Amino acid sequence: FFPSELNLSGGQQNPPGSDSSLSRAAHTSVAVALGFILVLGILGNFLLLLVFSRYPGLRTPANLLLVNISVSDMLVCLFGTPLSFAASVRGRWLTGSYGCRWYGFSNALFGVVSLVSLSLLSFERYAMLLSGSQLSSSHYRRARLSVAFSWLYSLAWTSPPLLGWSSYGPEGPGTVCSVQWQRRSVTARSYIVCLFVFCLLLPLLLMFFCYGRILLAIKGVTRQSQAEGRILLMVVAMVTGYLLCWTPYGVVAMLASFGRPGAVPPAAALIPALLAKTSTVLNPVICVLLNNQFSRCFLDMISCSSEDSPADVSSSRSIWAQKMPTEEPNTNLALLPSTDHNIQIPVQV
Template sequence: MYTEVANLNFSSNGSVDDPLSSLDQEWNEPPAKRLSRTGHHVMSVFLGSIMVFGFINNLVVLILFVKFKTLRTPVNMLLLNISVSDMLVCLCGTTLSFASSLHARWLYGKHGCMWYGFANSCFGIVSLMSLAFLSYDRYSTLTVYNKRAPDYRKPLLAVAGSWLYSLFWTVPPLLGWSSYGLEGAGTSCSVTWTSQTPQSHSYIICLFIFCLGLPVLVMVYCYGRLLYAVKQVGRIRKSAARRREFHILFMVITTVVCYLLCWMPYGVIAMMATFGHPGLITPILTVVPSIMAKSSTVINPLIYILMNKQVTIEIHPLPLELWDM
């Protein structure tokens, strides 16, 4: 499917059209052209904090999930999927950009850059699609309420679907439809937003429509309908089970809002870099949105731990039970 495009992008003579050749030139540039050494050190502090706390927070979520059977509910399967993808971002992505920031340059060559761009894009889309599936789950649960036993089949299908969908959209740049390259301060990689080729533009348009616009529209629709329904029945006395469902709804909405607040600035900057005037977005201007996007790996598990009543109930005696693990 992408063979013809790949031949256009990866020419054998190492011309300007070859993204890997141009990438070699990019990471051989003096760091001063991108960010001062002090700036890189400040950035490494933020990245190091995100890497450590993101990993620890998501590890705690995984331990709680394994430790306490009561937490293994259908809705928590999707939240667990987000924690897994966030932890993989910390392990496979943030570690590389952190080390590169310490040295004020990208350390891992063109293939490492391609891996970094692919991995971060893949795990990020998995989280976003999981949130979209969560929104539909909350919508269907609260609007078509029943007392049947928990159904794990749909959440597991949603988990598998989120990974397959993400791979469908993040593998093409490895095959020639657009590409992954250095971004921002030159210590991280992503889709080459600034490429002016038709292949790159077509991919970026599809990426924003199907991996950002579509899931966000699903979430807005589902939560809009749910909030309207909540307002309609606000004066009606709700059962304890119903109140639990609304509490979960509030937790999921909080997760979605925080995730979008972290990622939307990066998305806006990326779109401006792609379709704006050349030079409109400087590399340094992308640093803060990039760090904000990565910070979602720290925030998501905190919301899950602090706002989930099941977790609060279970971890109260945790210090005494840790010895049994």
């Protein structure tokens, strides 16, 4: 359930540099899949970050957290996926024990940042719903603190294996590394339980609570705007996509940790591991397609001329900036009255 591959087979480890039990064809297939994930993940997240950097008006509190997710996904693509791709091409781990530990730690760190950021994004939207006020400097300060918290929280829970509480090591077919879930010691299992509770269960509960409350509030709104519908669809799609990517991985991980040894063969274990890595590709796609601000800015950026731009998007950066929310209070924030609740729902348009 975390962005680093497991010893999903639960069997004998392959030391770094040794040949794995997978066939050459299986290694080639995995390498091709990882190659696509690597290219699409880097390209998608780079374009999203480029759009964000070129249009300062996009820097709303919620979008800052979306960018934090994109940064962590990009770092997975840069520092993790190339190592597993090269190992799959050669059929063995290539960077030794230190590279193995770095791979396991970095993938876990960046992945937990993404999951925690998703939960903080849900809290940010829920807090805006409760406040029912226009954007102010306090909202941006809270978003920046949330970004910093996501990194510090992830670092606190992914660094212990480097210090002796569990460990990072080679996994499954010998071409990936992660937390050694298959260890049966009390120390290793206590770390697994804590990681499950504090880095998966609690963030998911926070997301479900916040989005559940938002859904209940929206059901009582007399006139729901299209912008709010798109925002809600985007966050639900991101959470659903993340869960679809990581649920198979989490199930097999728990089998490796607490099931009988050898319950899952290495070849079958590669499928959920590859599904997990596709989360780095899905997030920027969902963001561009379902976030109206990002999509309009993206179309404007790639337009060759003003005539090719959408009617509601000017190719002039100065004019566009005037249409977007800035660091000042957002004058384009609509408030939707609720018939069932004594609250107002802020809608960014």
